[in-house]
Structures are given as structure tokens and as C-alpha cells.
Amino acid sequence: MSTVANPILPGCYPDPSICRVDDVYYLVSSTFEYFPGLPIHRSRDLVSWEPVGHGIHRPGQLDLTGVGASRGLFAPTLRHHDGTFWLICTLVGSRQGSPGGHFYVTATDPAGPWSDPVWLDGEGIDPSLLFDDDGRVWVHATRPARDPAWHDQTEVWLRELDPRTGTLVGDEHVLWHGALENAVWAEGPHLFTVDGRYYLLAAEGGTDYHHAVVVARADAVTGPYVGSPANPVLTHRHLGRGTDVVGVGHADLVQAVDGSWWAVALGMRPYGGYHYNLGRETFLVPVTWEDGWPVLAPGEGRVPTRVEVPFAGEPRPGLTQGTTSGPVGPDDVRWTSLRGPLTGLTTTPDEWHLGLSPMTLTEPGTPAFRGVRQQHTDVDLRVHLTVPLADGTDEEAGLVIRQSEDDHVRLCVTSPTDRDGTRDVTVVHRHQGTDHVQGQVTLTARPHDPLVLTISARGQDYTLTAATDGGHEHVVATVDGRTLDSVTAGGFLGLWWGVYGTSNGRPTTTSLTVHNTEYLLP
Numbered sequence: 001m002s003t004v005a006n007p008i009l010p011g012c013y014p015d016p017s018i019c020r021v022d023d024v025y026y027l028v029s030s031t032f033e034y035f036p037g038l039p040i041h042r043s044r045d046l047v048s049w050e051p052v053g054h055g056i057h058r059p060g061q062l063d064l065t066g067v068g069a070s071r072g073l074f075a076p077t078l079r080h081h082d083g084t085f086w087l088i089c090t091l092v093g094s095r096q097g098s099p100g101g102h103f104y105v106t107a108t109d110p111a112g113p114w115s116d117p118v119w120l121d122g123e124g125i126d127p128s129l130l131f132d133d134d135g136r137v138w139v140h141a142t143r144p145a146r147d148p149a150w151h152d153q154t155e156v157w158l159r160e161l162d163p164r165t166g167t168l169v170g171d172e173h174v175l176w177h178g179a180l181e182n183a184v185w186a187e188g189p190h191l192f193t194v195d196g197r198y199y200l201l202a203a204e205g206g207t208d209y210h211h212a213v214v215v216a217r218a219d220a221v222t223g224p225y226v227g228s229p230a231n232p233v234l235t236h237r238h239l240g241r242g243t244d245v246v247g248v249g250h251a252d253l254v255q256a257v258d259g260s261w262w263a264v265a266l267g268m269r270p271y272g273g274y275h276y277n278l279g280r281e282t283f284l285v286p287v288t289w290e291d292g293w294p295v296l297a298p299g300e301g302r303v304p305t306r307v308e309v310p311f312a313g314e315p316r317p318g319l320t321q322g323t324t325s326g327p328v329g330p331d332d333v334r335w336t337s338l339r340g341p342l343t344g345l346t347t348t349p350d351e352w353h354l355g356l357s358p359m360t361l362t363e364p365g366t367p368a369f370r371g372v373r374q375q376h377t378d379v380d381l382r383v384h385l386t387v388p389l390a391d392g393t394d395e396e397a398g399l400v401i402r403q404s405e406d407d408h409v410r411l412c413v414t415s416p417t418d419r420d421g422t423r424d425v426t427v428v429h430r431h432q433g434t435d436h437v438q439g440q441v442t443l444t445a446r447p448h449d450p451l452v453l454t455i456s457a458r459g460q461d462y463t464l465t466a467a468t469d470g471g472h473e474h475v476v477a478t479v480d481g482r483t484l485d486s487v488t489a490g491g492f493l494g495l496w497w498g499v500y501g502t503s504n505g506r507p508t509t510t511s512l513t514v515h516n517t518e519y520l521l522p
Contacts, residue, residue, distance in 0.1 A: 002312035004047040004284060006245075006305060007267070011375030012279030012494030013039070015075040015188065016264040017128075018254045025254060026078055026110050027264060028055065028087060029282065032493060033064060033072040033364075034336045038087060040078070040110045045312035046262060046284060051333045053111035055087040061105075061116055064339040066095040068364050069404030070491030072339075075188060075250070077128040081137075085110050088139070090125045102127045102141060104166075118166040122159065129161070130191040130221070137161040138221060139168060142187040142202075145177060152184035153177060156202060158191075158222060173222040178204045179214035179231040186214075188250040191221070197292065200225050203249040207280070207492065210237045211249030213265060215294055234265065234285065234296040236303070241274045245283070245303050253287065253294065258311045261287035263296055267303055271377055272460030277485045278374060279494020284309075325521040330514075334372040336496070344368060344511070355511045356395060356501035362405050362430070371402060371498020374457065376521060381497045382454045384469065384516040387423075388447040389415040397501035397512045398425070399453045401462060401479075406433040407489035409479050410500070411453055411464040421446050425453075425466040427477035432489075439477030443468055450515060455497055457481065458522075 009016070013029040020026075024044055031037040038055035056062050056073065064072055071093030079086045085107045094100030103117035104127075120127070124143025131137055139161045145153040156176040159168045178186035179202075188203040200216045212235035216225035236248045251265035263285040268276035284307050288298045297304060328334060330347040337345075343366075344355025357368035372381075381399070389395040398412040410428045423445045427438040443466060445451060450469035455462060460481040467473040482488060484495060501512045 001308060001310050002045065002047050002314055003306050003308050004312070006283045006303060006307060007269075007281035008046070008049060008264075008284045009041065009282035010278065011281060011373035012496075013282045014266045014280035014492065015250050016266060016282040017077045017190075017252045018264045019078050019080050020254050020256070021080045023257050026080070026085070027282070028076045028078040030075055031073050031336075032070055033067050033339055034496070035064060035338065035340050036336065037062070037064075037073045038076050038089060042110065046256070046309050047312040055089070055105055055114050057112055057114065059341055061114070062091065063094065063098045064091075065098070066364055067091075067093040067339060069406070070486075070493055075126040077190065077252075079129045079131065081131040084108060086129055087114065088127045088129050090127060090141075092125065102139070104129075120161075120166075120168055122157075122168060124154075124157070126187045126189065128190045130193075132221060133193060137163050138191065140175065140189050140191055142185075142189060149177070150182045154184075154186045156186060156189045156200065175223050175225050176200055176202060176216060179216070179227045180204070190252050192253060194289075195292075199294070201251060201253060203251070204232070205235070205237065205249065207249070208247050209241060211235065211247045212237065213249050213251045213263075213296060217292070228293045230293065230295070233294065234263070234301075234303075236267070239302065241270070244269060244305070246270055246274075246276070247280065248283070248303055251285070251296070256311060260310070261289065261294065263287050265303070272482055275460065275482045275485045275487050277460070277481050277495050278377070279486070280492070326518065328372060328517040328519050335370050336372070338366055338369055339364070340366045342366065342368065342370065345370065351513055351515045353511050353513050354499065354501060356397060356503050356508045358503050358505050358507065360502045360504060361400060361402070361408060361410065361500055364405055367500060367502060369400065369402070369498055369500040371400070371496040372519065374401075374495040374497055376457075378458050378522055380454055380456045380518070380520040380522070382452065382518045382520060383499060383514060384450055384452050385499065386448055386450050386513045386515070387413045387501070388512075389413065389510060391415045391420075391447075394504040394506060395502070395508060395510055396504065398499075399455055399464070400498055400500050401455060401484060402496045402498065403484045403486070403489045403493065404491055407431060407484055409462065409464070409484065411455065411466065411476060413451065413453075413466075415447070423451070425474070425476055427464050427479065429479055429483070431483055438479060441466060441474040441476050443471075443474070
């Protein structure tokens with residue numbers, strides 16, 4: 001037996017979907033505008049997780065160009081059938097002329113390679129797949145209700161998929177409008193077959209405070225579906241905003257090797273008031289069955305802080321992404337870019353180089369940015385880098401705390417035009433689309449002198465510092481993190497911390513070099 005602390009995937013890993021193949025579990029999460037997209041984790045015990053690949057992982061596979069912040073890849077579902085992994089998802093906000101909407105990709109190995117997308121003619125978001133016992137395959141998703149009885153009412157629709165042609169066939173069936181009257185956004189549907197019945201697991205109430213998990217069942221896949229008398233079967237909205245986990249919902253079910261049942265669900269951990277900078281994280285919840293209905297978190301009725309997994313051994317340190325303190329190597333799987341691969345990136349075993357881009361962090365493209373999720377409330381990101389900026393130019397490079405194009409904090413190094421042998425380091429807080437200078441220091445450093453830039457989070461205080469290599473550390477500014485989370489800034493994401501470089505619209509041949517990156521727990 002092993003006890004695991006929740007969340008099992010800390011940081012921004014929302015909309016989890018899980019499946020089991022033999023004695024191995026696989027889990028996927030949403031990534032919105034980040035690339036590579038749809039990270040897949042693997043575990044043999046639901047306790048220790050390791051990243052194995054991404055469903056969207058190569059140029060040309062999917063066009064994320066121009067998708068806005070918190071748009072892009074929404075709510076994937078991962079399933080396995082007859083030797084093949086199926087990953088179905090929605091691309092939201094694609095540019096005009098590019099494919100968008102529901103698609104699926106397939107692979108025989110979750111590490112990849114994954115196929116090119118097969119696009120489906122269906123409305124809405126949050127698609128899922130059911131491989132029925134009779135061999136038929138069913139796609140189901142959510143969309144705004146055609147004839148709504150209340151504001152923001154949605155409906156779950158179902159249609160058969162022909163896997164040979166990749167097309168939806170036959171009649172469409174509307175299965176569900178929500179468990180509770182006036183409940184908004186019935187979404188995240190997943191169908192299962194258990195003991196000859198069909199079960200529909202869904203979320204409702206929106207993705208924030210009123211989020212909930214509900215369940216319904218039917219004798220036929222097309223319905224009619226009857227809701228559980230215990231609905232919602234999991235929620236934290238009755239606990240108040242001061243509880244340790246809020247917004248619980250968007251669950252998926254899996255049966256373990258020993259016959260037990262488990263759910264994964266998203267939730268947020270607020271701190272410093274009702275703010276959750278880490279975003280929507282993945283939690284593990286035990287499940288039992290009573291009177292033909294699933295009971296989530298039996299005896300507690302809420303996401304447990306710690307979960308006992310009877311068939312698991314001791315957790316293996318370092319497997320779960322970001323749970324240990326230490327280096328983030330040049331090819332670490334935690335690194336992500338925006339909307340596509342970085343053309344100006346080269347890596348060696350010891351360091352990496354990134355060409356500056358004319359594109360800035362305020363544009364919805366692929367700027368020269370490489371970041372990792374913030375996964376802890378108290379943590380440092382320390383980067384040793386060389387920034388050989390040309391004197392008297394508009395070039396800048398450094399670190400960024402990113403929520404979106406309109407909301408982020410830059411710790412930027414620039415070269416003044418009138419002083420030889422110095423570098424200005426400035427903290428610029430971009431809030432709701434407007435830049436505000438928060439502080440500045442001047443370092444005695446020539447273009448090829450290494451610098452050490454650090455972001456230190458202690459709760460909602462984000463302190464940004466700069467130093468020459470081996471020199472005195474200067475505090476440039478401290479920023480209130482509550483201005484950056486999705487409660488204040490909008491969207492669906494937690495924070496990313498990363499390295500960036502831009503020539504602010506002008507052609508450039510400058511490259512920065514990152515010698516060492518450390519994600520350090522105090």
C-alpha cells in the first residue's frame with residue numbers, strides 16, 4: 001500500500017482523461033496554446049507518474065498559429081482499443097482558412113509518433129469516445145443547447161464514428177442537458193459501460209467555483225439517461241471559497257488492475273485569497289459502487305488531501321514531473337513554447353541557444369520563448385545565461401512570468417546606448433495590455449558576461465533578481481502575483497515561467513545562451 005499526496009500532477013494540468021492498458025495507466029491533459037500539446041503521463045500504480053510524450057508534437061501536425069491565450073487545445077480524451085491509442089480533442093480559435101473543431105489522432109505507442117489529425121464534422125467542445133462492446137464507436141461532446149431553457153444551458157450529443165473512413169455516420173442523439181435546473185455548461189462528457197448499463201459522467205456549473213461532477217445512466221447508449229439521485233456526486237462548491245481545493249470537476253473514470261475504481265478530476269488550490277496561480281491541477285479520487293451508481297470519495301465527499309492506493313508500492317522520487325528540486329536540462333520534457341516549435345533553438349547536452357525573434361510576447365504567435373509550468377507556491381527559477389545584446393538597439397531578453405499576451409511580468413536585460421560595459425535590468429509588469437515599469441537596476445557587465453536571473457515565489461510575492469555570475473544579487477522588483485492568475489487576468493491557465501528574447505520588430509542575428517536552469521524548492 002502507498003499513500004499519495006494530491007494533486008498527483010501539480011501545476012497546470014487541467015481536464016484530465018485516463019485509461020488503462022494491461023497494468024499501465026495513461027493520462028492526458030489540456031494545453032491550450034502551448035506546444036508540444038497534450039502531454040501524456042504513464043504510471044503503473046496511479047501514484048508515480050512519468051511523462052512519455054505528447055499527442056501534438058511535430059511541425060505541420062496541427063496549426064496553432066494565431067490562436068489567442070487560453071484558446072487552442074481543449075479537453076482531450078484518451079482511450080485504447082485493439083492495440084491503438086485514440087486521442088480526441090477540440091482545436092478552438094483556429095485562424096480563418098485553417099482546420100478547427102473536433103479531431104482525433106492515433107498511435108500504437110503513447111510516446112509517439114502520433115498520426116496527423118482526422119477532422120470530424122461536429123459542434124462544440126470536449127469530445128470523448130466510447131468503444132462499445134458490440135464493436136461500434138461513439139463520439140460524444142457538448143455544445144450550446146439548440147433550444148435552451150436557461151442561460152448557458154448546453155447539451156451532450158452522440159453520434160456514431162466509422163473508424164475506417166474517419167467520419168460521423170447515422171443519426172445524432174441528444175443525451176443530456178445537465179443534472180440540476182439552471183446548471184450551466186454541462187460539459188466534459190465520458191460514456192462507460194458497466195454491468196450492461198451505460199453511464200454518462202459529466203461536469204457542470206462552469207470551470208470555477210460552482211464546478212461539479214454528475215452522473216447519469218441508461219439501458220441503451222442513445223438513452224434516455226436518468227441522473228443519479230445523489231447528483232452532484234463530487235463538488236466543493238458547498239465548502240466555500242476558503243477551502244483548500246476549489247472548482248473540482250471534469251472527471252474521468254478508470255478501473256484498476258485489482259478491480260477497484262478511481263477518478264481523476266481537476267481542481268484549484270487557492271492561496272493569498274481566492275487566487276490560484278498554479279492553475280487547474282489533476283487530483284486522484286477513490287470510487288466505489290452502491291446500488292448501481294458510482295460514489296466518488298466515499299465517506300468523505302470531497303477530494304482527499306492524501307489517497308491510499310492499496311496496490312501501489314512506495315512512490316518513486318523524481319518520476320512525477322516537477323515534484324523534485326533541481327536542474328531543468330536543455331532537453332527536459334517540461335520545456336514548452338507557444339503555438340509551435342522554436343525555429344531558432346539549438347541544444348547541446350550542457351546548454352541551449354535561442355535566437356531572438358522580432359516577435360514580442362504581446363503577439364499571439366511563436367515568439368522566442370521557452371518556459372515551464374509553475375508547480376509550487378514557494379519555488380525559485382534560477383537561470384544562468386549570456387545575453388550578447390547589441391549596444392543601442394531595441395533588443396531585450398530575460399525571464400518572464402506568463403499568463404497571456406496581455407498579462408505577464410518580464411525581467412528584461414537591455415543594452416543602454418550611452419554607457420559602455422553595463423546592462424540595465426528592468427521589471428516590466430504588463431497588466432491588461434499596458435506595460436508598467438516596476439523597478440530597474442544597472443549591472444556592470446559586458447555583452448558576453450554571464451548573468452544570473454531569478455524568479456522567487458513565496459506565496460503571492462514574486463521577487464525578481466539579477467546578478468553577474470558570482471556577483472551580488474540585486475532585487476529589481478517584487479510583484480503581486482494576484483494580478484496574474486486567471487481570476488484577475490481571465491482565461492483558463494496557470495502561470496508559466498520562462499526565458500525569452502526579442503528584437504521588438506527589427507531584424508536580428510542575436511542569440512542568447514542558457515548555461516544552466518534550476519527549478520528549486522526552498
